[in-house]
Amino acid sequence: MTNTGLPLRLEAISKHYGKFLALAPTNLDVAAGEFLTLLGPSGSGKTTLLNLIAGYVEPTAGTVAIGSRDVTGLPARLRNIGMVFQNYALFPHMTVGQNIAYGLSVRGVSKAESHRRVAEVLALMQLEEYADRAIQKMSGGQQQRVALARALIIEPDVLLMDEPLSALDKQLRRNVQLELRRLHHKHGRTTIYVTHDQEEALVLSDRIAVMNDGRIHQLGSVDDIYDRPANAFVAGFIGESNLFAATVTSVSDGTAIVDVEAFRRTIRAPAAPGVEPGRPARLLLRPEHLLFNHADDGVPAEIVETVYLGELSQYGIVLENGQSLIARQITDRSIQAGTRVTLSWKPDHARVVAESSTTGGLSNA
Amino acid sequence: MSKLPIWLRMISNAAASLVLGFLVLPILAVVPASFNKASFIALPPRNYSGVWYERFFEDVEWQTSLYNSLQVAVIATAIAVVLGTLAAIGLRRLSGRWRASITALFLAPMIVPVVVTAVALYRSALDVGLSGTIFGMSLGHMILALPFVVINVGIALRGVDDNWLKAASGLGGGSWTVFRTITLPNIVPGIVGGAIFSFITSFDEVVVAVFLAGYSNKTLPVKIWESIRLEFTPVIAVAATMMIVLAIVLFAVAQFASRSQGNSAR
Numbered sequence: 001m002t003n004t005g006l007p008l009r010l011e012a013i014s015k016h017y018g019k020f021l022a023l024a025p026t027n028l029d030v031a032a033g034e035f036l037t038l039l040g041p042s043g044s045g046k047t048t049l050l051n052l053i054a055g056y057v058e059p060t061a062g063t064v065a066i067g068s069r070d071v072t073g074l075p076a077r078l079r080n081i082g083m084v085f086q087n088y089a090l091f092p093h094m095t096v097g098q099n100i101a102y103g104l105s106v107r108g109v110s111k112a113e114s115h116r117r118v119a120e121v122l123a124l125m126q127l128e129e130y131a132d133r134a135i136q137k138m139s140g141g142q143q144q145r146v147a148l149a150r151a152l153i154i155e156p157d158v159l160l161m162d163e164p165l166s167a168l169d170k171q172l173r174r175n176v177q178l179e180l181r182r183l184h185h186k187h188g189r190t191t192i193y194v195t196h197d198q199e200e201a202l203v204l205s206d207r208i209a210v211m212n213d214g215r216i217h218q219l220g221s222v223d224d225i226y227d228r229p230a231n232a233f234v235a236g237f238i239g240e241s242n243l244f245a246a247t248v249t250s251v252s253d254g255t256a257i258v259d260v261e262a263f264r265r266t267i268r269a270p271a272a273p274g275v276e277p278g279r280p281a282r283l284l285l286r287p288e289h290l291l292f293n294h295a296d297d298g299v300p301a302e303i304v305e306t307v308y309l310g311e312l313s314q315y316g317i318v319l320e321n322g323q324s325l326i327a328r329q330i331t332d333r334s335i336q337a338g339t340r341v342t343l344s345w346k347p348d349h350a351r352v353v354a355e356s357s358t359t360g361g362l363s364n365a
Numbered sequence: 366m367s368k369l370p371i372w373l374r375m376i377s378n379a380a381a382s383l384v385l386g387f388l389v390l391p392i393l394a395v396v397p398a399s400f401n402k403a404s405f406i407a408l409p410p411r412n413y414s415g416v417w418y419e420r421f422f423e424d425v426e427w428q429t430s431l432y433n434s435l436q437v438a439v440i441a442t443a444i445a446v447v448l449g450t451l452a453a454i455g456l457r458r459l460s461g462r463w464r465a466s467i468t469a470l471f472l473a474p475m476i477v478p479v480v481v482t483a484v485a486l487y488r489s490a491l492d493v494g495l496s497g498t499i500f501g502m503s504l505g506h507m508i509l510a511l512p513f514v515v516i517n518v519g520i521a522l523r524g525v526d527d528n529w530l531k532a533a534s535g536l537g538g539g540s541w542t543v544f545r546t547i548t549l550p551n552i553v554p555g556i557v558g559g560a561i562f563s564f565i566t567s568f569d570e571v572v573v574a575v576f577l578a579g580y581s582n583k584t585l586p587v588k589i590w591e592s593i594r595l596e597f598t599p600v601i602a603v604a605a606t607m608m609i610v611l612a613i614v615l616f617a618v619a620q621f622a623s624r625s626q627g628n629s630a631r
Binding site for chain 2: 075
């Protein structure tokens with residue numbers, strides 16, 4: 001297990017099923033050894049994109065290249081990819097060892113060599129004592145590791161994972177996430193990981209591609225996506241957010257001036273690409289960025305609910321126009337339901353984003 | 366069921382036993398009849414003897430017919446298993462409307478009256494020179510047996526996850542390798558079940574065989590059918606007993622196969 005996988009390049013790849021657009025033309029470059037997550041709700045096109053990379057689905061247009069090799073017309077078995085399926089797709093009539101060795105045996109690798117490599121992968125996965133165990137006798141977490149071992153043993157150029165943790169319970173999922181990260185550091189293979197769980201994406205990924213409606217809405221690092229969402233969809237999908245309808249009056253040097261009706265005032269804030277006068281936009285305020293009673297000209301509001309989370313508390317708030325929002329603060333016992341506060345924020349912490357329906361399907365870094 | 370009052374349960378059990386008795390006992394009656402010493406079929410036998418078994422195995426005509434039946438059943442089963450398995454796999458790949466209509470086509474021999482099939486086969490067999498041949502009868506029985514293979518293998522295929530096949534091909538397996546190493550091991554119980562049903566279907570089939578059998582190529586059921594009109598000796602009961610025993614053995618195997626299929630699906 002020395003090489004680290006190859007870079008992956010998708011150019012203008014798209015997929016239609018009849019008239020249904022599963023994936024709009026998409027460009028994507030993944031560096032060798034990178035861990036990239038495709039994150040989005042179901043029906044967002046992330047699984048279609050994964051299947052296009054794997055070769056299980058033929059693209060309507062566009063090309064897939066792994067390293068310097070154009071694999072667009074090749075079937076999955078000739079692409080040298082490793083895939084971990086949502087339900088693991090382990091072969092029920094084979095033992096753990098036979099499952100893992102499958103990719104080697106169909107390639108005609110010798111018994112001795114195969115034995116050695118299976119032992120190596122079993123050790124990596126901490127499954128040494130289970131080689132002769134029946135698949136049905138393995139727990140969900142163990143099966144997940146067997147599936148990963150089976151994909152890794154063929155030394156794939158690209159490792160693909162389709163919601164591999166969705167079958168595990170929440171506690172276990174947390175542990176396996178950290179395990180996957182540790183393993184990725186060890187095997188270092190180019191990995192494309194599909195999930196709808198943003199926490200999973202944040203824990204695991206070097207970069208995240210946020211998808212919806214068959215398009216990548218934003219591709220960037222965890223920080224980029226959280227702090228500088230490209231549009232209202234990304235802002236709403238990643239992390240918790242308060243979004244307010246905003247009318248853009250002007251944009252210059254990446255700063256927009258917007259009228260926010262819910263606050264009955266004009267606000268100046270950093271603007272995402274695509275924000276321009278006349279286009280629908282929203283003002284984003286993260287719950288942890290809202291301040292209480294900090295400025296004389298704050299927005300008046302009333303606390304309606306407090307949820308004590310330990311050091312932090314979460315506050316449910318209603319504005320005078322009836323719109324509700326949430327804030328998260330260091331716990332302050334003097335603030336209770338019914339308390340009247342004024343809201344403010346640092347100018348840099350607000351962000352104006354365009355409505356996602358008007359942003360088009362580009363936004364590839 | 367267990368919530369019924371005890372008297373009701375007893376009545377229902379008694380009724381079920383009666384129905385079963387009426388269905389099964391007349392069939393099983395041929396067994397003691399075959400051990401009768403007298404030269405006519407009588408129940409209950411006065412004296413028991415194996416003399417008619419000797420007669421059955423000494424008589425060339427009976428022997429030939431048994432051998433013919435086995436031959437026809439083996440050939441019919443072999444062809445039905447191969448074609449039926451291929452058909453079931455092909456049907457699974459079709460979608461919606463096509464699958465429904467083509468499945469109906471494959472199952473038609475089970476629904477169309479056998480005598481209609483027999484007449485049609487008789488006519489066609491004459492045209493191509495298969496009338497009166499073992500192979501002709503085998504093909505006729507194969508058509509009747511095909512639905513059992515298509516159904517049994519089709520059910521077994523439902524237990525094969527598409528993702529297993531995707532995984533296997535992604536790991537480098539070509540389509541034949543994937544079939545041999547993944548699909549086949551998981552549908553063996555269905556194939557065995559289909560084969561047994563095919564074998565029994567052919568082995569006890571009389572209508573198509575009567576139409577297609579030549580003078581020298583009678584199968585066991587045809588021979589029984591002819592004998593019963595000429596003579597009424599316990600040899601017929603012996604032949605019938607042989608068929609019952611074979612059917613019971615094969616159904617037991619089928620039961621065993623389907624049970625192990627149920628286990629592997631878990």
